[in-house]
Amino acid sequence: MKKLALHWNILIGMAIGVVLGLAAIFGGFGDFVQDWIKPFGTIFINLLKLIAVPLILVSLIDGISNLTDLSKLSRIGGKTIGFYIFSTVLAIAIGLILVNLVEPGSFLPEETREELRLKYASEANLKMVSASSVEENGPLKVLVDIVPDNIFGAFTSNVNMLQVIFFAFLFGIAMVMTPQTKVLPVKQFFDGANSVILKIVDLVMRTAPLGVMALLAGLIVDIAGDDPASAIDLFQALGVYSITVLVGLAIMIFVFYPLVLTAFTPIKYRAFFQGIFPAQMLAFSTSSSAATLPVTMERVEKHLGVSEEITSFVLPLGATINMDGTSIHQAVSAVFIAQAFGHDLTMTDQLVIVLTATLASIGAAAVPSAGLIMLVIVLGAIGVDPEGLALIVAVDRPIDMCRTIVNVTGDATVATLVASTEGELKWLDPDQIDQEETESRGPR
Numbered sequence: 001m002k003k004l005a006l007h008w009n010i011l012i013g014m015a016i017g018v019v020l021g022l023a024a025i026f027g028g029f030g031d032f033v034q035d036w037i038k039p040f041g042t043i044f045i046n047l048l049k050l051i052a053v054p055l056i057l058v059s060l061i062d063g064i065s066n067l068t069d070l071s072k073l074s075r076i077g078g079k080t081i082g083f084y085i086f087s088t089v090l091a092i093a094i095g096l097i098l099v100n101l102v103e104p105g106s107f108l109p110e111e112t113r114e115e116l117r118l119k120y121a122s123e124a125n126l127k128m129v130s131a132s133s134v135e136e137n138g139p140l141k142v143l144v145d146i147v148p149d150n151i152f153g154a155f156t157s158n159v160n161m162l163q164v165i166f167f168a169f170l171f172g173i174a175m176v177m178t179p180q181t182k183v184l185p186v187k188q189f190f191d192g193a194n195s196v197i198l199k200i201v202d203l204v205m206r207t208a209p210l211g212v213m214a215l216l217a218g219l220i221v222d223i224a225g226d227d228p229a230s231a232i233d234l235f236q237a238l239g240v241y242s243i244t245v246l247v248g249l250a251i252m253i254f255v256f257y258p259l260v261l262t263a264f265t266p267i268k269y270r271a272f273f274q275g276i277f278p279a280q281m282l283a284f285s286t287s288s289s290a291a292t293l294p295v296t297m298e299r300v301e302k303h304l305g306v307s308e309e310i311t312s313f314v315l316p317l318g319a320t321i322n323m324d325g326t327s328i329h330q331a332v333s334a335v336f337i338a339q340a341f342g343h344d345l346t347m348t349d350q351l352v353i354v355l356t357a358t359l360a361s362i363g364a365a366a367v368p369s370a371g372l373i374m375l376v377i378v379l380g381a382i383g384v385d386p387e388g389l390a391l392i393v394a395v396d397r398p399i400d401m402c403r404t405i406v407n408v409t410g411d412a413t414v415a416t417l418v419a420s421t422e423g424e425l426k427w428l429d430p431d432q433i434d435q436e437e438t439e440s441r442g443p444r
């Protein structure tokens, strides 16, 4: 029998997870899922996080040191960052247009709002504590934070991804500038280490269907708690807001990225979608672009045919600074909360949202709920009570799962675009990939 492709196995794992989670709520065995199923999801996420720092470090150094001249690096860097900023601002604009048209805030009944605010006030307060420390920092804090004062300090936390990227950059550029005879052994080391780490990614991904099943079952039990009815009420009350965000995300995935790919690359969007699908599913299940990064890199390089050089430069950078899904979410949520609190927004307020949401999405860590925390900055800038976060906390996780898909797809689109403009895109036929995979694994 032909083995099912990984993404089908992941989808099946997700479906089983949802059914199991719902059965657990209604069948009253939520504790069993928490104790015996969810930990496998946690182990799976830990495995992914475990390889995040070594992967970024090794692949980026390897990628940059392969560049023979620095002018090429700055050209690729310019294109990448330019397009990242363009797509972020566009995403915010789409979010603003949608939320102003739909006005989800006006759909919210007064009692529900009050109830939600009370119910989630404490959870929102917690998020606000971490966010207020973000707010107190000066405007250049983002820059200062990029430069680590101790590289081992940077390696010890997945939150310091930009610092690791900075160090890898410095190391890679210094390698390019050092005489090749001296650098050769270092280069061979990073070449080999890169292959080993990609192999680890492959091994971890074979456990993805199980991991994803456990994650989703655990998540559903978490959201519903002991009271399934309350969970359903919350979802209904915030339905219009959620749909507005989802429509924005769908526009990015189904309109904007296909347009970019069609206009600038030879890849058909369907083939692109097939190639990147496992990464999208993982983004959905983990809500973290950082946790998904190893798989995004593997898929973009091995399945879309983007050169290693471009993959290892564009994707780690994108995972940290390019979050189109988060941008849409910032815009829609800020205006929704303002509407719900009866706060009229002027044109200037909307422009302030564009600016602050851009910074917030760049500054947001590639981990679950990061976007929610950064929203306090946007709310503060337009003079809306950050208490409003309480309104959307309940639905944030499912939306986070979806916006993370967009974040990851945006990065992959830019990697493909940059590779195409650099003549470094070797498009692969999906059938050819399956065959190559079977051959490289050998007979079973």
Ligand code: ASP
Binding pocket: 287, 288, 289, 290, 323, 325, 326, 364, 365, 366, 367, 368, 369, 370, 371, 372, 400, 403, 404, 407
């Ligand atoms: N979870 C998102 C990510 O990792 C960030 C966010 O919260 O918007 O890409």
